Amino acid sequence: MPSALINVPKKAKRGDVIEIKTLMSHIMETGYRHTASGDVVPRDIITSFTCRFNGIEVFRADLYPAIAANPFITFFATVTESGKFEFEWIGDKGFSETASASITVE
Amino acid sequence: MRIALCIALLTAMAGAALATEISLDQRRSGYSFMSADTKAMQDEDTANPGMLFVLDGEALWKRKAGSADKACADCHSDARVSMKGVAAHYPAFEKTLGKPVDLEGRINLCRSNHQQASPFAYESRELLALTAYVAQQSRGVPIAAGDDPDLAPFVEKGHALFVQRQGQLNLACANCHDDNWDKKLAGSPITQGQPTGYPLYRLEWQALGSLQRRLRACITGIRAQAYDYGSPELVELELYLMTRARGMPVETPAVRP
Amino acid sequence: MANSEHTRRTFFGLTGGAAALVIVRPVDATPAMLSAAIRNVVGEANVRTGKVKLDIPPLVENGNTVPMTVSVTSPMTADEYVKSIHVFNEKNPQPNIGNFYLGPRAGRAQVSTRIRLADSQKVTAIARLSDDTFWSATADVVVTLAACTEEAI
Numbered sequence: 001m002p003s004a005l006i007n008v009p010k011k012a013k014r015g016d017v018i019e020i021k022t023l024m025s026h027i028m029e030t031g032y033r034h035t036a037s038g039d040v041v042p043r044d045i046i047t048s049f050t051c052r053f054n055g056i057e058v059f060r061a062d063l064y065p066a067i068a069a070n071p072f073i074t075f076f077a078t079v080t081e082s083g084k085f086e087f088e089w090i091g092d093k094g095f096s097e098t099a100s101a102s103i104t105v106e
Numbered sequence: 107m108r109i110a111l112c113i114a115l116l117t118a119m120a121g122a123a124l125a126t127e128i129s130l131d132q133r134r135s136g137y138s139f140m141s142a143d144t145k146a147m148q149d150e151d152t153a154n155p156g157m158l159f160v161l162d163g164e165a166l167w168k169r170k171a172g173s174a175d176k177a178c179a180d181c182h183s184d185a186r187v188s189m190k191g192v193a194a195h196y197p198a199f200e201k202t203l204g205k206p207v208d209l210e211g212r213i214n215l216c217r218s219n220h221q222q223a224s225p226f227a228y229e230s231r232e233l234l235a236l237t238a239y240v241a242q243q244s245r246g247v248p249i250a251a252g253d254d255p256d257l258a259p260f261v262e263k264g265h266a267l268f269v270q271r272q273g274q275l276n277l278a279c280a281n282c283h284d285d286n287w288d289k290k291l292a293g294s295p296i297t298q299g300q301p302t303g304y305p306l307y308r309l310e311w312q313a314l315g316s317l318q319r320r321l322r323a324c325i326t327g328i329r330a331q332a333y334d335y336g337s338p339e340l341v342e343l344e345l346y347l348m349t350r351a352r353g354m355p356v357e358t359p360a361v362r363p
Numbered sequence: 364m365a366n367s368e369h370t371r372r373t374f375f376g377l378t379g380g381a382a383a384l385v386i387v388r389p390v391d392a393t394p395a396m397l398s399a400a401i402r403n404v405v406g407e408a409n410v411r412t413g414k415v416k417l418d419i420p421p422l423v424e425n426g427n428t429v430p431m432t433v434s435v436t437s438p439m440t441a442d443e444y445v446k447s448i449h450v451f452n453e454k455n456p457q458p459n460i461g462n463f464y465l466g467p468r469a470g471r472a473q474v475s476t477r478i479r480l481a482d483s484q485k486v487t488a489i490a491r492l493s494d495d496t497f498w499s500a501t502a503d504v505v506v507t508l509a510a511c512t513e514e515a516i
Contacts, residue, residue: 067479072475
């Protein structure tokens with residue numbers, strides 16, 4: 001199972017804008033490389049990343065082969081209540097991974 | 107054009123006499139030659155892609171393997187305690203073999219002897235991950251390889267390889283990394299070649315890689331035939347480099363361009 | 364005449380051979396591909412310069428992993444926010460780098476990632492605001508060739 005690293009503060013004050021950092025293990029094979037014998041190395045990338053907070057989408061991204069291996073994506077979110085961030089990566093060859101992180105809002 | 111430039115520069119270097127070893131106060135990690143952006147990637151664990159491999163290694167540490175059905179943790183329990191400082195002493199002398207083994211070699215010996223499992227292939231994700239997890243437990247610990255007197259002849263062999271000219275460019279490691287580390291080759295700084303952060307994440311590789319991989323790429327770069335993975339020459343070079351970096355803190359998993 | 368005919372045949376023969384080698388390298392995106400990719404996002408709307416800040420090192424150590432941050436000047440309120448940020452390049456095999464969809468819940472219109480640049484080139488970020496206006500910023504990046512890289516796979 002591929003590893004993911006998520007950085008979400010454990011606590012925040014109501015209305016805070018927090019930074020979320022995500023790092024997902026993936027080769028991001030572009031589909032533009034060739035082996036020494038000339039065969040195309042088939043594309044194998046993550047195509048979509050979604051972050052939801054308590055079920056509601058807060059951030060989403062479409063990724064292309066120009067995103068570096070082991071995609072690192074950081075963004076922001078306003079928190080108004082305690083709850084759970086859920087992250088989902090979807091890609092070629094049936095790739096589908098999830099992770100989550102909880103935050104307490106005071 | 108790039109090759110022509112390299113050859114011009116390297117020919118200039120080839121004229122210089124070999125200098126002595128870099129003194130302790132002059133030793134500089136490859137980190138200090140990097141841009142602020144690349145340093146930032148290493149500085150924060152959640153931004154360092156090498157940490158993904160460390161996480162994989164942590165999972166492997168606890169996973170039972172082989173016909174002995176034992177995990178690393180079954181003998182060594184908590185790596186954060188048992189493996190602290192260990193990587194700073196590798197390559198280490200292995201009495202049963204009468205020669206030094208590097209950390210990758212030690213892990214594979216453990217697999218064959220104690221787990222009765224097949225060794226991991228060099229540069230496999232598993233071997234890199236487990237090595238990175240073990241080495242990360244020594245992060246910040248000063249490198250102290252080569253203390254064992256049994257290692258002395260092997261350190262000397264590694265040193266001999268380091269200063270021996272070879273390949274079509276007729277260059278020794280020392281020509282760049284002892285004599286010209288404050289200069290540039292094409293656009294890139296020539297570093298001292300201090301192996302402080304292996305296995306490390308190279309932006310070029312877009313993956314974690316071992317010191318042996320780096321040495322093989324260097325040797326190919328001077329147009330010499332690279333030694334095979336696991337060969338005594340590569341382990342001796344690793345050993346010499348680690349003694350040459352004595353006192354420098356372990357950075358695993360480092361990030362390099 | 365016979366001689367020049369012979370020369371022409373030799374010439375075509377050589378170019379045929381060269382073409383067979385060239386396909387091993389992916390072709391760069393053409394300016395037409397880049398403008399088509401941008402049209403796909405903005406339609407017929409006018410794209411103005413401003414509001415968007417594109418932070419990317421002007422000189423990078425390795426084109427395989429280039430850190431990039433896009434931020435947009437916006438209060439990020441329910442009425443006035445950034446809907447999306449789209450990043451394009453000039454000379455990779457494909458013009459798109461990524462599309463990032465935000466909303467008022469994002470709090471701050473800023474996204475960072477790491478990208479691949481096959482060569483020195485321009486990178487353009489376009490933001491779509493909640494009033495459906497488009498704003499952009501462009502940066503030039505020089506990708507240096509490292510001296511000691513490994514051979515390709």
